[in-house]
């Protein structure tokens with residue numbers, strides 16, 4: 660089978676080498692499309708491929724239409740909001756992710772961002788310490804749990820909200836369970852978002868929620884840009900000069916936010932939460948193994964469009 664690794668934001672070289680090795684040993688042919696400037700390049704490159712490994716690359720209906728031989732897409736990572744799942748299903752294409760494989764990298768970035776903001780973006784201005792503060796975690800999945808464990812080691816109190824988990828599951832993950840957004844936001848000096856971008860969550864972090872946060876609080880977003888109501892965020896920062904926002908990746912109104920709020924906001928220009936050599940190797944190799952296994956045995960354990 661021909662497997663295309665299509666990554667606008669390339670994997671580390673060690674990950675690419677490892678992926679190729681697994682696929683070639685599994686009897687497959689490998690093609691590489693990195694840093695492609697246009698979506699049209701991806702559409703062109705899939706014409707004869709049977710499998711696709713991607714990161715945040717967009718697998719749209721147009722891509723799927725252009726790939727008549729395609730059987731499987733593996734998103735090397737957690738979020739699959741970049742894949743048109745309905746269209747993939749209609750085309751008979753299996754879509755998988757590699758849950759947990761890049762979570763530690765994202766969790767480390769969330770902690771780093773918290774401290775970066777607490778220490779006024781490493782300027783000489785007097786900062787504050789995270790020890791003794793309360794961290795609220797919205798969605799206690801692979802990343803949320805790791806953020807919680809690291810925050811506890813820093814002496815923070817950790818609370819988590821996750822409607823898909825029982826109190827026991829949250830407690831055993833090391834956090835105090837909370838049951839409403841109101842409780843989470845009003846009680847968190849730091850609020851770390853780990854929700855996926857879904858119709859129900861897009862734009863859901865709005866003015867009303869953000870302004871519930873206590874004096875001096877910081878909202879940390881290593882989830883998805885789309886979950887923030889950007890106009891609501893801007894108004895919240897305007898009405899509450901004590902609040903801060905830090906995010907991996909830049910909101911559309913970032914230039915305005917920087918002009919208006921200076922060191923109270925920070926955004927990475929390109930999503931970098933999972934951009935470590937370790938995460939690239941973990942997620943990339945898992946993707947390659949899942950493809951080899953799928954073609955050899957039909958294993959669909961990580962399929963997300965069932």
Ligand code: 3PG
Nearest residue numbers: 714715736737738933934
């Ligand atoms: C994910 O969903 O796994 C992360 O957001 C990482 O995305 P990336 O592979 O584009 O860096």
